Amino acid sequence: MPELTVKEDENAWWFLLSKGKLVALDKGDLIPFGCISELPFPGDLTNNKRLLGKYQDQPCYLVDLPEPVDVGIGEYVGLRSLLGRIDDLLFDMAGRAFQISLFYKTHQFCGQCGQNMNPIDWEIAMKCYHCQHRAYPRVSPCIIVAIRNKKKILLALHSRHHKDNYPVYTTLAGFTEAGESLEACVEREVFEEVGLKVKNIQYVSSQPWPFPHSLMMGFIADYASGEIIVDPHELVEANWYDIDNLPLVPKHGTIARKLIEKTLKRCR
Template identity: 55%
Template sequence: MSDALNVMGAKNKAWWFIIAHKKIILQELDESIPYGDATELSLPASMLRSKIKIGEYQSHPCYLIVASDASTFKCGSYQNARILLGKIDETLFNMLGRALQVALFYQTHQYCGQCGEKMQRVEWEIACHCSACAHRCYPRISPCIIVAIRKDKEILLALHQRHYQSNEEIYTVLAGFVEAGETLEECLQREVYEEVGIKVKNIRYVRSQPWPFPHSLMMAYIADHDSGEICVDEDEIYSAAWYAIDNLPALPNKGTVARELINQVLAECDSF
């Protein structure tokens, strides 16, 4: 009988992404995503009625609950999702990103952008529908490029204005949003030239990474310096320079595609 109860209990277990004001509840003991039966986590019935299934992880359902306030529940307390970067499995972090983006989508699409009437949530897919004009919306995804640039045995790293102004001196690679009617490669060349005044060649695609801050999809590349001297756009970049692989400044956290690109370029430089 105990084995049967254990099986039944396992079937009821789920991952719970409870979000309020862009923060997520984490279990206090190990700062992890709440996992378990709703009863054992003491989730209020009022919250469970609004749960949204957003996928599965390790054969268990993942539910999003958008809370109206940041009250603390017995299963944990609200934290900034960024603290989980590099601390949890990438697939689970991507599910967290999905939860954050879906929560933002429902928050920002309560009214129809076409006629202004109240939108209704579609039950069988993640979408909002306007019964007045039949306009339907899906979560926004903003494509952007991120690129690490190599010059012989050096890498270009920049201190962005947002990091400098927040006293967070992290040196990272270049990135930017894709504009309408632009290919990814055209975006990469434009952003690099606009931000640091150089031209690149030998553009190589590496991989993509969903980035839920707030709703980006990063397409990661490595490129080689072609021509030009560094001349920064001071609106975007505080400083930028070529760094030798044995003399690097503070770098982005592990778990980010920016750090992965930097590590890959360093490995290429080391074998060059």
């Protein structure tokens, strides 16, 4: 992707990242927006900008800062704190900024021959000019599935959530393995995590999940057979819940919530 020069009067969205956090304002769209001549950034700050794409027809730039310096605007926050607080597409762009930043950081050397890698200027990729190996940002496909059994939905308490003050019960999810279809992954993950067989597997929609580089592929399915046996490495518990008596579930804006809502509708 070409390294464009920012025009003094060009409005743009600015994704300023440092040490896993980004600069956010406390109002409006939260992501800094404006032309460079009117924003309070120190002049040399945007020298290492990278064009990420466009949001609402305006360019979006990633600026990677080695240290979280005061940029004269907003404060550094974690990406998760923006979830549900900004438009979904703007959140996806913020996620893209994190993923691209991580990609360049983790591909400085060739995985094949160990020489230095260099960015390609017409696409987001790193190339080793010694052995011609080329690398692209990593995206890890991951299935997430809501399972219905007549008027009930399966929800699980994951090990990573069970010490939270308000533990969230959610759908099952897992990474797709090499050589595996998404449908086979749904069947395998469900069987591994709760010992159940499922049927009527249907794709619903997807959501980039930049923690750090997953792509969640959302499915719904129906219970086919088996008794719940939880995998203690992944889950604390999993149960069938009556749709009128649910535990705390993930917040709006997450694909898990979308799949749960869709399953509740199918139960009714």
